Amino acid sequence: SLASVFLHLMRDWSELCEHVISVQYTPVLRELKELLPRGGQVLLPGAGLGRLAMMLAAEGFQVEANDASRLFLTFADYILNRAPRSGTMLFPLAHVFSENWGHAQQYTQITVPTIAPESLVNLNGTRPPLLIVPGDFVK
Numbered sequence: 168s169l170a171s172v173f174l175h176l177m178r179d180w181s182e183l184c185e186h187v188i189s190v191q192y193t194p195v196l197r198e199l200k201e202l203l204p205r206g207g208q209v210l211l212p213g214a215g216l217g218r219l220a221m222m223l224a225a226e227g228f229q230v231e232a233n234d235a236s237r238l239f240l241t242f243a244d245y246i247l248n249r250a251p252r253s254g255t256m257l258f259p260l261a262h263v264f265s266e267n268w269g270h271a272q273q274y275t276q277i278t279v280p281t282i283a284p285e286s287l288v289n290l291n292g293t294r295p296p297l298l299i300v301p302g303d304f305v306k
Contacts, residue, residue, distance in 0.1 A: 175215055247299075
């Protein structure tokens with residue numbers, strides 16, 4: 168749903184939730200770098216809005232990111248390829264009427280992306296392969 172996209176934009180691409188990146192995605196990077204110190208191929212199911220995929224590509228991995236949600240893939244494409252350098256202002260909690268401490272929290276303003284995705288993947292002027300594929304894993 169669009170509500171989920173807004174919450175994921177806040178989590179993955181806003182400065183407000185940068186702490187989430189350090190406790191969720193950074194340990195994944197660290198573990199993969201230990202297991203595959205020279206890079207390698209990584210399949211990333213449930214890639215969402217592509218933040219972890221970009222971080223993996225920045226570390227030299229060849230990444231195939233997959234997500235079943237066409238909506239998420241559309242927003243991932245926007246963030247990774249089309250978002251203005253200055254970012255886009257959003258109010259991601261404006262639609263949330265529960266789990267807020269007050270009205271001020273409900274109208275929290277963020278700008279996404281706070282870090283330009285292309286700045287994550289600058290390795291000697293070449294861009295590591297990152298492929299985003301729609302679909303789900305079905306037997």
